[in-house]
Amino acid sequence: MDEGEHTPPADESGDSDRAGEDSSEGDAEIDGEIDVDADESSSSASPSKLSSPDDASKPTSTADSESGPDLDATRDPTSSDSTDISPDTVENVDVGSGGRDRSSPDVDFDGVVLDDDENQGLFDDLLSGEPIFENKEVLRPSYTPHELPHRNDQINRMATILVSALRGETPSNILIYGKTGTGKTASAKFVSQELESTSQKYDVPCEVEYINCEVTDTQYRVLAQLANTFIEKNQQVIADRLDRLRELRSAAGDDPEVLSDSDFSTIDDLDARIAEFETDADEMEEVPMTGWPTDRVYSTFFEAVDYHERVVVIMLDEIDKLVEKSGDDTLYNLSRMNSELDRSRISIMGISNDLKFTDFLDPRVKSSLGEEEIVFPPYDANQLRDILQHRADISFKQDALTDDVIPLCAAFAAQEHGDARRALDLLRTAGELAERSQAEIVAEEHVRQAQDKIELDRVVEVVRTLPTQSKIVLFAVILLEKNGVHNINTGEVFNIYKRLCEEIDADVLTQRRVTDLISELDMLGIVNAVVVSKGRYGRTKEMGLSVPVEETEAVLLSDSRLGDIENAQPFVQARFDN
Numbered sequence: 256m257d258e259g260e261h262t263p264p265a266d267e268s269g270d271s272d273r274a275g276e277d278s279s280e281g282d283a284e285i286d287g288e289i290d291v292d293a294d295e296s297s298s299s300a301s302p303s304k305l306s307s308p309d310d311a312s313k314p315t316s317t318a319d320s321e322s323g324p325d326l327d328a329t330r331d332p333t334s335s336d337s338t339d340i341s342p343d344t345v346e347n348v349d350v351g352s353g354g355r356d357r358s359s360p361d362v363d364f365d366g367v368v369l370d371d372d373e374n375q376g377l378f379d380d381l382l383s384g385e386p387i388f389e390n391k392e393v394l395r396p397s398y399t400p401h402e403l404p405h406r407n408d409q410i411n412r413m414a415t416i417l418v419s420a421l422r423g424e425t426p427s428n429i430l431i432y433g434k435t436g437t438g439k440t441a442s443a444k445f446v447s448q449e450l451e452s453t454s455q456k457y458d459v460p461c462e463v464e465y466i467n468c469e470v471t472d473t474q475y476r477v478l479a480q481l482a483n484t485f486i487e488k489n490q491q492v493i494a495d496r497l498d499r500l501r502e503l504r505s506a507a508g509d510d511p512e513v514l515s516d517s518d519f520s521t522i523d524d525l526d527a528r529i530a531e532f533e534t535d536a537d538e539m540e541e542v543p544m545t546g547w548p549t550d551r552v553y554s555t556f557f558e559a560v561d562y563h564e565r566v567v568v569i570m571l572d573e574i575d576k577l578v579e580k581s582g583d584d585t586l587y588n589l590s591r592m593n594s595e596l597d598r599s600r601i602s603i604m605g606i607s608n609d610l611k612f613t614d615f616l617d618p619r620v621k622s623s624l625g626e627e628e629i630v631f632p633p634y635d636a637n638q639l640r641d642i643l644q645h646r647a648d649i650s651f652k653q654d655a656l657t658d659d660v661i662p663l664c665a666a667f668a669a670q671e672h673g674d675a676r677r678a679l680d681l682l683r684t685a686g687e688l689a690e691r692s693q694a695e696i697v698a699e700e701h702v703r704q705a706q707d708k709i710e711l712d713r714v715v716e717v718v719r720t721l722p723t724q725s726k727i728v729l730f731a732v733i734l735l736e737k738n739g740v741h742n743i744n745t746g747e748v749f750n751i752y753k754r755l756c757e758e759i760d761a762d763v764l765t766q767r768r769v770t771d772l773i774s775e776l777d778m779l780g781i782v783n784a785v786v787v788s789k790g791r792y793g794r795t796k797e798m799g800l801s802v803p804v805e806e807t808e809a810v811l812l813s814d815s816r817l818g819d820i821e822n823a824q825p826f827v828q829a830r831f832d833n
């Protein structure tokens with residue numbers, strides 16, 4: 256295996272990212288450090304306060320403490336931007352004492368002195384603290400691990416099926432199933448990297464094309480993306496061959512004898528071949544992202560893939576999204592291509608976390624696609640522990656984690672549904688929270704805080720992306736809850752909902768539709784609704800909020816339409832109207 260392919264993104268990116276994150280995550284610390292209160296003149300905001308301690312010895316920051324720090328000395332007293340300098344401080348300014356001329360290029364436009372090394376050390380302090388992480392990138396989803404513990408069986412099965420590609424035969428199509436975060440994509444990518452590197456080693460033409468169908472979700476886009484990838488590769492192959500042929504041509508111009516070792520008997524043959532390649536290169540036209548009839552895109556892809564001999568594995572991640580969005584035409588077309596291809600062969604590897612999507616497939620497609628099926632079961636807590644331990648060893652400094660951190664992350668994630676992504680997120684977030692609170696090690700409390708934070712982030716994201724009508728319904732529930740109404744019933748929600756709609760000029764849906772929206776909110780885990788029988792008055796739904804009121808309300812009010820509701824109080828009083 257080519258180790259380089261699995262190494263995380265270049266170190267620089269890791270570092271810069273870390274620096275970037277620290278800068279944003281460290282807001283609180285920066286705020287804490289900058290003392291904007293000029294009364295405490297000795298600690299007023301100054302470059303020396305923000306610089307690393309070493310800078311104290313530098314001439315710019317050794318200004319006499321009684322006459323105020325250097326920043327004060329050089330700040331323009333007329334500047335309106337003087338939040339951190341009191342008039343008293345300004346009076347003490349001795350422009351000359353700092354030995355700096357205001358017109359000096361060392362002074363920036365606001366009159367703040369730049370350090371000799373052209374920064375004020377704003378980030379130096381933050382960077383100089385012992386970070387908990389050795390390499391945070393390793394915990395990110397974009398990182399492809401070198402090892403995938405507890406996935407040996409699945410990886411070996413994939414390899415056993417795909418090895419035919421290295422023998423020039425067509426591998427069976429594979430369908431990979433499993434819940435989210437069970438390592439499907441990571442394992443499939445790992446196997447494809449191995450396949451491609453082995454094919455290079457033995458000089459067998461075998462390629463893997465990865466398509467994420469959540470993004471590329473129509474037949475047109477899938478075929479266009481494949482066509483363009485193969486066109487690009489073909490152009491490269493042509494360019495390489497032309498280079499070699501042109502070299503031969505120039506050698507043959509000097510000495511026609513060199514052709515005796517080649518496939519060409521005459522210079523004319525060679526010229527003809529060169530001309531043929533040049534025409535091929537000119538004729539290969541990229542598919543635009545929209546606008547062509549689908550059959551033209553299909554035939555362009557077909558010709559591109561069949562340009563020379565090769566076995567191609569097309570990996571369709573989130574294949575269910577493609578079927579959901581645009582039916583099974585793409586899969587039908589791809590699965591019957593082999594009978595028409597002359598030089599190449601294709602095989603499909605579909606990945607899905609929806610076990611039911613094949614119910615919607617044409618039976619022919621279903622049987623062709625599911626020639627081989629590999630299931631990825633959820634991880635249990637012990638397996639998650641191993642996975643986390645492997646990653647933690649390379650991502651954290653030694654002894655940065657207390658003993659209970661990894662087991663707790665594993666236990667939380669196992670409770671969800673054995674999701675390794677969630678477990679890794681928890682561990683990374685716990686580390687970040689510890690780093691932010693300037694703790695020396697990550698402890699159990701950080702994991703618990705991380706769990707709450709991730710949960711809240713999820714809620715915020717779900718609420719933020721709700722359709723406007725659902726947001727109004729949810730806002731009605733929040734208003735009732737905030738006014739101490741318990742066991743809120745559908746009628747109460749509907750009354751407030753109607754008034755809110757009138758207030759913001761939104762369409763008013765029927766009570767039946769509003770009840771449906773409440774059920775959707777219930778399914779999303781935002782409200783908790785139960786059906787209660789009211790005897791001869793029929794049945795109603797009673798509900799309560801399952802998410803934090805303040806945060807949810809803030810997200811709703813950040814929507815420009817709901818934000819227009821200035822005072823919602825009167826609506827609540829009207830809850831028993833009608």
Ligand SMILES: Nc1ncnc2c1ncn2[C@@H]1O[C@H](COP(=O)(O)OP(=O)(O)OP(=O)(O)O)[C@@H](O)[C@H]1O
Binds near residue numbers: 398402404436437675
């Ligand atoms: N056995 C494992 N060892 C190490 N890391 C793993 C393992 N399984 C999963 N992961 C990590 O967990 C994260 C999620 O894995 P992956 O994307 O492969 O899941 P998935 O099953 O494809 O999920 P989804 O269906 O949501 O795409 C990735 O960061 C991956 O590196």
